[in-house]
Amino acid sequence: MPGSTHTSTKAMGVLTVGALVVVTAYSVALGSNGWLWFGWVVLGLLTLAMIMTQSD
Secondary structure, rough: OOOHHHHHHHHHHHHHHHHHHHHHHHHHHOOHHHHHHHHHHHHHHHHHHHHHOOOO
């Protein structure tokens, strides 16, 4: 399906930014949780890998 790679990469980026907002809000409201930040870093690295391997 043409364009699906770009669409999924864009969706992954939106998910990563949304997760950053949620993790930050959680940390401000209830205190930092290392596992949440670790999960966000893993998600960010996966998103970065998808961007780097995206073929035009």
